[in-house]
Each structure stands twice: as structure tokens, then as C-alpha cells.
Amino acid sequence: MPRLLTKTRFTAIALSFALVFALLFPVTGRADSKIRIMTATTDLASLAQEIGGDKVDVESVARGYQDPHFVDPKPSFLLKLSKAELLIVVGLELEIGWLPPLITQSSNPRIQVGAPGYLDASRFAKILEIPTGQVTRAEGDVHPLGNPHYWLDPDNGLRIAKGIQDKLSEMHPNDAAYFAQRYDAFEQRLKQSEQQWLAQMKPYAGRKVVTYHRSWPNFAEHFGLNVVGYVEPRPGIPPSPQHTVELIGHMKRDGVKIIIVEPYFDLKTPNSIARETGGQVVVLMPSVGGEKEITDYFKLFDYDIAKLKKALDETH
Amino acid sequence: MKRFAVLSALLLFSAIAHAQDAPSRPAKRDVSPASTEDARMKALEAQVRSLVGEVALLRSELKELRETKSPESSSGPQVLLASSHPEPGMLPSSPAPAAAQVAQTQTFGGASGNAKLLNPDISLIGDFIGTAGHNSVAPGRSLEMHESEVGLQAIIDPYARADAFISFGETGVNVEEAYVTFTSLPAGLLLKVGKKRADFGKVNTIHNHALPFIDRPLVTNNLVGGEDGIDDAGFFLSRFLPAPKNWFLEGSAELLRGDSADVFQASRRQDVSVVGHLRAYRDLSESTNLDLGVSYARGHNNLGSNFLTNLYSGDATLRWKPLRRAIYNSFLFRTELFWSARDQLSAAVPNLFQTQHAFGMYSSAEYRVNRRWTVGGRLDRSGHATDARLTDTGFSGILTYWPSEFSQIRGQYRFGHLATGPSDFLNANEILFQFLFVMGAHGAHPF
Numbered sequence: 001m002p003r004l005l006t007k008t009r010f011t012a013i014a015l016s017f018a019l020v021f022a023l024l025f026p027v028t029g030r031a032d033s034k035i036r037i038m039t040a041t042t043d044l045a046s047l048a049q050e051i052g053g054d055k056v057d058v059e060s061v062a063r064g065y066q067d068p069h070f071v072d073p074k075p076s077f078l079l080k081l082s083k084a085e086l087l088i089v090v091g092l093e094l095e096i097g098w099l100p101p102l103i104t105q106s107s108n109p110r111i112q113v114g115a116p117g118y119l120d121a122s123r124f125a126k127i128l129e130i131p132t133g134q135v136t137r138a139e140g141d142v143h144p145l146g147n148p149h150y151w152l153d154p155d156n157g158l159r160i161a162k163g164i165q166d167k168l169s170e171m172h173p174n175d176a177a178y179f180a181q182r183y184d185a186f187e188q189r190l191k192q193s194e195q196q197w198l199a200q201m202k203p204y205a206g207r208k209v210v211t212y213h214r215s216w217p218n219f220a221e222h223f224g225l226n227v228v229g230y231v232e233p234r235p236g237i238p239p240s241p242q243h244t245v246e247l248i249g250h251m252k253r254d255g256v257k258i259i260i261v262e263p264y265f266d267l268k269t270p271n272s273i274a275r276e277t278g279g280q281v282v283v284l285m286p287s288v289g290g291e292k293e294i295t296d297y298f299k300l301f302d303y304d305i306a307k308l309k310k311a312l313d314e315t316h
Numbered sequence: 317m318k319r320f321a322v323l324s325a326l327l328l329f330s331a332i333a334h335a336q337d338a339p340s341r342p343a344k345r346d347v348s349p350a351s352t353e354d355a356r357m358k359a360l361e362a363q364v365r366s367l368v369g370e371v372a373l374l375r376s377e378l379k380e381l382r383e384t385k386s387p388e389s390s391s392g393p394q395v396l397l398a399s400s401h402p403e404p405g406m407l408p409s410s411p412a413p414a415a416a417q418v419a420q421t422q423t424f425g426g427a428s429g430n431a432k433l434l435n436p437d438i439s440l441i442g443d444f445i446g447t448a449g450h451n452s453v454a455p456g457r458s459l460e461m462h463e464s465e466v467g468l469q470a471i472i473d474p475y476a477r478a479d480a481f482i483s484f485g486e487t488g489v490n491v492e493e494a495y496v497t498f499t500s501l502p503a504g505l506l507l508k509v510g511k512k513r514a515d516f517g518k519v520n521t522i523h524n525h526a527l528p529f530i531d532r533p534l535v536t537n538n539l540v541g542g543e544d545g546i547d548d549a550g551f552f553l554s555r556f557l558p559a560p561k562n563w564f565l566e567g568s569a570e571l572l573r574g575d576s577a578d579v580f581q582a583s584r585r586q587d588v589s590v591v592g593h594l595r596a597y598r599d600l601s602e603s604t605n606l607d608l609g610v611s612y613a614r615g616h617n618n619l620g621s622n623f624l625t626n627l628y629s630g631d632a633t634l635r636w637k638p639l640r641r642a643i644y645n646s647f648l649f650r651t652e653l654f655w656s657a658r659d660q661l662s663a664a665v666p667n668l669f670q671t672q673h674a675f676g677m678y679s680s681a682e683y684r685v686n687r688r689w690t691v692g693g694r695l696d697r698s699g700h701a702t703d704a705r706l707t708d709t710g711f712s713g714i715l716t717y718w719p720s721e722f723s724q725i726r727g728q729y730r731f732g733h734l735a736t737g738p739s740d741f742l743n744a745n746e747i748l749f750q751f752l753f754v755m756g757a758h759g760a761h762p763f
Contacts, residue, residue, distance in 0.1 A: 063602075066639040073763045074605060075564040075597040082504060082556060101763075104477060107555070109500035113471055137722055237720055238687045264640055266687070 064289025140234025535676030589615025
């Protein structure tokens with residue numbers, strides 16, 4: 001005989017499903033009082049650490065040597081996001097391909113978009129390359145809100161740090177003085193380092209360079225480089241033979257010798273461009289943690305500027 | 317049933333009500349309610365004052381900007397990525413206080429976007445499929461605009477977001493998914509309400525355009541409802557579960573009306589179906605991870621309220637993707653096993669009740685060779701849900717090319733050894749090809 005599904009049995013099944021999770025595993029409390037911060041990228045993590053000091057626990061979703069446009073939304077990040085009190089994002093649609101589902105699935109009300117624990121760092125920064133006129137994908141993977149690689153300008157780093165200081169003080173008013181003091185110290189150190197970096201780069205002001213992706217407008221503007229072309233024919237579109245030939249012609253005409261490449265791009269095309277033009281490929285790190293020695297925001301510029309300076313000297 | 321409805325409604329409303337209270341709570345914990353009120357009022361007053369100052373500041377800046385920018389913008393030709401250089405407002409000279417309460421829009425970028433700010437993210441994914449070759453068992457159309465899927469996604473309010481995917485075929489329309497997700501529930505619960513693909517295994521949750529093949533595996537067609545699969549209206553509840561170190565565990569429990577393609581059919585209101593899913597995930601290294609799952613689904617089939625179909629499945633996925641070369645190389649291996657137990661009347665003996673136990677599975681692998689090319693393959697085997705003596709087998713080879721992130725061209729060779737009787741088979745040899753294109757908002761890919 002067919003088994004009849006009784007109402008009581010059904011009620012039992014459905015209700016137990018619903019209640020098992022809710023009741024058996026209450027959310028456990030926390031022992032320490034550190035603010036748990038998750039950031040989209042390592043640069044934001046480094047800035048948050050500078051301001052938060054030992055009052056915060058910071059971790060980044062993306063690694064420094066990873067293309068921040070393409071990060072897998074792994075469930076292992078969900079656990080960390082579910083416990084975070086503050087999420088700091090780059091914004092400008094950089095993370096649009098992977099962060100929204102992580103935020104939703106984290107089921108953490110504190111870090112949902114617009115919640116007090118959601119901080120978009122682009123609000124504080126000076127943004128370049130904001131498209132004007134009509135935006136279409138004929139231009140490749142354009143960012144309609146502007147270029148999201150804005151953290152590579154130390155002034156923007158300072159602005160973001162200020163934003164983080166305000167946010168942390170708002171979350172933990174008792175520690176506001178501590179965060180203010182850390183910000184002041186950071187500002188002083190950054191201004192000092194910035195003078196050195198600018199002095200190091202000064203002899204090369206106006207030098208023309210080519211970059212793989214449009215990751216460097218803020219860096220180039222701040223340190224006086226002139227980006228005249230890109231290895232990618234359009235943002236996010238892999239190099240094409242025709243574009244490469246045109247770029248080589250352009251570089252030869254203008255005497256451009258430096259090709260800046262991010263660590264996550266293939267070096268085949270840049271290397272062949274360098275061979276053709278007698279130039280040099282320089283792999284610069286767009287983010288903290290791109291190399292082991294780049295442990296914080298300061299070392300990021302130390303590393304990139306040292307490497308760039310060497311290449312600029314060699315190709316002069 | 318009534319009792320259940322009342323209880324679940326109560327549970328739901330209390331949860332939502334709780335969620336709506338939660339975010340407005342002040343950050344400080346150990347303060348008495350009266351003094352918190354006071355402190356809040358004071359804080360608000362201070363904020364209003366600082367905001368007034370800020371508005372004045374912004375106005376003057378805007379004026380400045382307009383004056384400096386207007387000659388520039390009118391002179392330049394139509395350059396798409398013209399860099400504009402607005403002065404940074406927050407920091408340099410005036411230490412304007414608390415940017416924290418300003419609306420979460422882009423300070424310098426939002427001007428042109430503002431008009432559309434409250435529209436949902438809209439996208440359309442076109443899926444064109446062509447088929448050539450022989451298949452007399454399940455012949456497909458030679459050329460078809462298989463589906464045009466419109467996606468509308470938005471944040472509804474501070475407590476919820478909603479996603480709708482409406483799929484237009486050449487002639488009909490189908491709400492593939494439309495659901496609201498409550499993101500602010502207590503106890504770490506995540507509740508989705510609406511119509512959605514159920515979390516039964518892996519392939520059932522994936523939209524057509526996100527599959528690594530053009531068709532769906534044989535077992536999906538034979539045992540789990542075909543292209544639409546288990547896709548039904550109801551409640552979808554999930555939560556992370558405590559897990560051993562380095563493991564991620566998630567459980568889902570879903571209560572559905574009981575109508576899903578040809579698997580489940582509700583002839584009475586009581587004929588609801590349930591789906592349960594347990595997922596275990598672990599990072600084996602930075603580039604490699606393992607994803608395991610078991611699922612269960614139960615519902616009534618098309619023969620009526622006394623006939624149940626129970627489905628069980630197990631899935632395993634191994635992924636490899638080196639982070640430094642993530643856009644060039646990756647590998648994915650996946651296998652899913654399905655068991656179906658379907659109550660029905662015997663075809664041979666009239667009025668004899670019987671349960672057909674059918675088994676099916678597929679294994680697939682895909683390898684990204686470089687930024688633009690992926691190769692893949694799939695092995696298929698599946699019994700028929702209504703007659704477990706019949707077993708289809710098959711395999712496919714797949715080649716995919718991506719001109720950009722927003723379009724995809726794919727070819728698939730498919731061989732099928734399809735059962736038409738206990739020992740009668742027909743062979744099917746087919747070439748499928750597909751063009752996919754994405755308009756509008758850049759949806760995130762499921763993981």
C-alpha cells in the first residue's frame with residue numbers, strides 16, 4: 001500500500017528543519033574586544049591596521065598578488081565575513097564580480113551594503129578617469145564610476161586612513177583618542193616617506209611609460225610619470241596582435257622604454273614588446289603583499305619606486 | 317497543516333521584526349537606556365550641526381568646480397575616459413568632520429549616475445543554441461534563441477535584497493527565479509522567500525548560461541526534472557554550522573509548494589515538498605579546494621497525493637586555480653550522484669503499487685588553457701525514473717572561447733547511447749553550438 005504522508009509527520013519534518021539550526025547552534029559570544037575588520041584588498045587592510053593598531057583584527061579577502069577584479073567568492077571567506085564588524089571595500093565596482101554574493105551570504109547584518117559596518121573607501125579618495133559622455137562596453141570593462149586603482153597615490157592613502165579613523169572612532173568612541181593618535185603618527189610618517197619618494201622620482205618627471213592595465217593613473221599622476229599607452233587594447237581585453245604592433249610603433253616613435261606590468265598578467269606580450277622596442281618590462285606591485293617583503297603600505301611604495309627607478313636608470 | 321502554517325508564520329514574523337530592530341541599536345552595550353537616549357540625541361544634534369557645515373562647504377566647492385570645469389568640458393572632444401581632476405574635498409585644508417554619515421554614494425563619481433541611482437541592476441543574458449546531427453530519441457531544434465534571461469537585482473531596504481531572473485523563450489515566459497533575501501535575521505539565519513532553484517546538489521542550482529556545458533547532464537533530464545529542475549516557490553532557509561577547524565559547513569532547509577517540472581506535482585495544498593542540503597567545503601591550499609555536498613528532496617509525483625518521489629544526491633567538486641594566474645589557468649572536476657525512488661503503479665500488473673529505484677550520475681572536468689580557451693568533457697549515465705531497467709549512457713567533449721568577459725562561444729560534441737527498451741538502444745551523435753552574450757550589470761558568478 002502507498003505510504004500516506006500524515007500531517008503530523010510533515011509538520012515535524014518541516015519544523016525540525018527550520019528550528020534545528022536556529023536553536024542548537026546559538027551564535028557564540030566573543031572573548032576579546034578587538035574590532036574584527038575584513039577588507040576587500042590588502043592595501044585597505046594595511047591602512048586599517050595602521051589606524052587600528054592592537055585594537056583591531058584585520059584580514060583581507062584578496063591577496064596582494066591576485067587580480068582584484070577576479071577573486072573566487074570561496075565559502076571560507078564567508079565564515080570570516082560572518083564574524084566581521086566592519087567591512088572596508090575599494091568600491092567603484094572593482095569587486096562587483098565577487099563581493100556582493102559574499103556579503104549577502106555572510107548573513108551578517110552589520111556589514112550589509114549601507115549598514116554602519118560597511119565602508120566604501122572610494123568615498124574618501126580622489127578618483128581619476130571618470131568617464132564622461134556615453135559609457136559602453138565597446139570600451140572594454142570600463143568602470144563607470146571612475147578608475148578603482150586609486151590607492152596607489154599616498155595622498156589617497158591618507159584620505160582613506162582618515163575615513164577609517166572616523167569610522168573606528170564612531171564604532172568604539174572610548175578608543176577615539178587612540179585612533180586619532182595613530183592617525184597623526186601615520187600622517188607624519190607617510191608625509192616624511194612621501195617626500196623621499198617624490199625626491200627619488202623627481203629626476204624622471206614626465207618620463208613616458210606604457211602599462212598593461214589601467215592600474216596606475218593615480219600613481220603616475222602623483223609621481224610625475226606620463227602613461228602613453230596600454231598593452232591591453234581595452235581594459236579587460238587580452239592583447240591583440242594588431243594593437244601590439246601599433247603600440248610598438250608608438251613606443252618607438254616616442255622613445256618609450258618602460259612597460260609596467262601587474263604581477264597577475266602573462267609576460268609573453270610585454271616581453272616581446274620590450275624586445276622589439278629595446279625597452280624593459282617592470283613588474284610592479286599594485287598591492288601590499290604582492291611580494292613577501294611588501295608587508296605594509298609604506299613598503300609598497302618603497303618597493304615599486306626602487307624597482308621603477310632602477311629600470312628608468314637602465315633604459316635612459 | 318494549519319498548525320504548521322501558523323507556527324511558521326510566527327517564526328518568520330518574529331525573526332523579521334527582530335532583524336528590523338537590530339541595526340538601530342546603539343553601538344555601546346553597557347549603558348542604561350535613558351542615558352543612551354540622551355547620548356543619541358546629543359550625537360544627532362552634533363551631527364546635524366556638522367552636516368549643515370558640510371553642506372555649505374560642499375556647495376562652495378561645487379561652485380568652484382563648476383567654474384573651473386565648464387570651459388574644459390565644453391572644449392574637449394568626446395573622450396570616453398577623460399580624466400577629470402576634481403579637488404579632493406574631505407581632507408586637505410579644512411578638517412570637515414565625520415564623513416561617516418554622508419549617504420553611501422561616490423563622492424566624486426556619482427554625478428551622471430545619480431539619475432538612475434534607484435533603478436535595480438538590470439541585465440540580459442542571451443543564449444542561442446544550434447544543434448546538428450542525429451538524435452531520434454530526444455530531437456532538439458536546429459537553431460533557437462533558447463532563452464533571453466532578464467535579471468533585476470536590487471537592495472530593497474536595510475533588511476533585504478531581491479533578485480529576479482525572468483527567462484524569455486522564443487514563445488513563452490517563465491519566472492526562473494524571483495525571491496527576496498532577508499540578510500538581517502538573528503542567529504545567523506539567511507532566509508529567501510519566493511521562487512528559486514532549490515539547493516539540491518550543484519547542477520540544479522546553476523542557471524543555463526553559467527553551466528560548463530551547453531545542455532544539461534542526462535541524469536538531470538531523467539531523474540531531476542530536466543532543464544528547469546527543482547525550481548519552486550517557497551521558503552529557503554540556510555545557516556552556517558559549527559565545523560571542525562578549516563572546514564566550512566552550511567545547512568539548508570527548504571519548504572516548497574511541490575510543483576517542479578516533471579519530478580514533483582502537488583495535487584492538493586498539503587502536497588508540499590521539502591529539500592535539505594548539507595555542504596562541506598575546505599581549502600586544501602591557496603589554489604586548491606574541495607567542495608562536498610549531500611542533498612535530499614521529497615515530494616509528490618504526477619500520479620497523485622499517494623505517490624511520493626524521494627531523491628538523494630551526493631556531489632563532490634575539486635577546484636584548482638593558482639591566484640597569480642587566475643585569469644589564465646584553472647581546473648575543475650565535479651561528479652554528482654543521484655538516486656531516485658519513485659512510487660508508481662506497475663506497468664505490467666494492474667493496480668500493483670511499486671517503487672522504482674533508479675540511479676544516475678555524471679562526471680565533468682574543465683581546464684582553462686589560457687585567457688580565452690577552455691576545454692572540457694563529461695561522462696553521463698542514468699536510469700529512467702519511471703523504469704529503472706532502462707539506462708542511458710553518453711559522453712561529451714566541450715570547447716569554449718571567450719572574446720571577452722561578456723560573451724562566450726561554445727561547441728560541444730555529444731554522444732548518447734539511449735535506451736528505448738530493456739535491451740534496445742539507439743545511438744545519438746550530435747554537435748551543439750552556443751553563443752552567449754551579456755548586457756548590462758556584471759552579475760557575480762556562482763561559486
